[in-house]
Amino acid sequence: MLKVENISFSYTKTPVLKAISFEAKEGENLAIIGESGSGKSTLLNLLYGEFDVNEGSIFWKDTEILGPKYNLVVGYEFMKYVSQEFNLMPFITVAENIGKHLSNFFPEEKKARTAELLEVVELTEFANVKVKTLSGGQKQRVALARALAKEPEIILLDEPFSHIDNFQKQSLRRSVFKYLKNKNITCIVATHDREDVLGFADCMIVLNNNSIAVNDHPEVLYQNPKTPLIASFFGEFNVIKNKIIYAHQVKLTEKSNLKATVIQSYFKGHYFLIEANLEAEKVFFQHHSILEKNQTIYLKITA
Numbered sequence: 201m202l203k204v205e206n207i208s209f210s211y212t213k214t215p216v217l218k219a220i221s222f223e224a225k226e227g228e229n230l231a232i233i234g235e236s237g238s239g240k241s242t243l244l245n246l247l248y249g250e251f252d253v254n255e256g257s258i259f260w261k262d263t264e265i266l267g268p269k270y271n272l273v274v275g276y277e278f279m280k281y282v283s284q285e286f287n288l289m290p291f292i293t294v295a296e297n298i299g300k301h302l303s304n305f306f307p308e309e310k311k312a313r314t315a316e317l318l319e320v321v322e323l324t325e326f327a328n329v330k331v332k333t334l335s336g337g338q339k340q341r342v343a344l345a346r347a348l349a350k351e352p353e354i355i356l357l358d359e360p361f362s363h364i365d366n367f368q369k370q371s372l373r374r375s376v377f378k379y380l381k382n383k384n385i386t387c388i389v390a391t392h393d394r395e396d397v398l399g400f401a402d403c404m405i406v407l408n409n410n411s412i413a414v415n416d417h418p419e420v421l422y423q424n425p426k427t428p429l430i431a432s433f434f435g436e437f438n439v440i441k442n443k444i445i446y447a448h449q450v451k452l453t454e455k456s457n458l459k460a461t462v463i464q465s466y467f468k469g470h471y472f473l474i475e476a477n478l479e480a481e482k483v484f485f486q487h488h489s490i491l492e493k494n495q496t497i498y499l500k501i502t503a
């Protein structure tokens with residue numbers, strides 16, 4: 201398993217990560233979330249051995265992951281990293297990029313493996329297209345497939361679906377995460393997108409102020425978000441009487457001590473998000489229909 205013990209790191213004088221410790225078991229999907237600049241990519245780079253930690257240690261099973269100071273060639277056979285830049289070879293085809301590190305001694309197997317991976321990332325019909333002509337999202341999928349080609353024991357994914365459009369995102373996520381689970385590949389995914397986490401991650405780490413704010417199962421964090429930062433990851437929320445209340449937990453009622461005035465209704469598909477004023481504080485809640493502007497309403501909080 202992956203064991204990160206008390207690591208700290210800084211590019212300059214100001215620390216980016218302080219005293220980070222966590223573990224990930226074999227086959228586990230661990231999400232690292234945090235705002236832009238919170239250190240997600242830095243952490244993945246450290247896990248990969250791209251930089252030297254200032255303090256602490258990182259182990260995959262019995263192997264210590266060492267930075268460039270102690271390890272001439274960055275990277276290990278058992279670990280693959282799909283960074284935010286894809287580092288593909290632009291002048292060769294999608295299939296050639298994916299098969300780049302597969303042995304030519306077994307051409308049939310190489311062909312079959314490449315075909316399997318093209319299917320996982322939903323790029324079969326692009327097999328013979330040169331990478332330079334692809335869109336950002338398509339390139340991201342090639343990078344994913346290439347990282348999976350030699351079946352790593354652990355894969356590090358940095359915002360793996362960020363360039364992929366909404367039409368394809370959902371099905372691609374399911375395909376990739378299902379593949380990783382089936383092959384029992386440990387997956388560390390850095391993201392700020394809840395859709396990359398919910399339904400997939402076994403555990404979720406929230407980075408804030410250079411350290412780990414929480415590390416728990418997504419369900420546990422969702423049910424009891426300790427801070428607005430955590431709640432904001434899961435959806436629209438309010439702080440009412442010092443308690444974090446999701447928008448869907450606030451409902452219209454006949455009469456209550458929560459008297460509010462409607463400001464605006466936003467169409468959200470199967471519901472409207474209503475913005476209202478509650479004693480000079482903004483409140484957001486879900487309702488099945490539009491509410492008239494300036495209308496006086498009463499709200500209740502459901503568990």
Ligand code: ADP
Nearest residue numbers: 211212216234235236237238239240241242243
């Ligand atoms: P995230 O991936 O969560 O957006 P990063 O790990 O990229 O965050 O960045 C964390 C912090 O480190 C930011 O303040 C960023 O400006 C800084 N940083 C990132 N890369 C470098 C670098 N190569 N040199 C100096 N500072 C950097």
Ligand code: MG
Nearest residue numbers: 240241284358
């Ligand atoms: Mg990043």
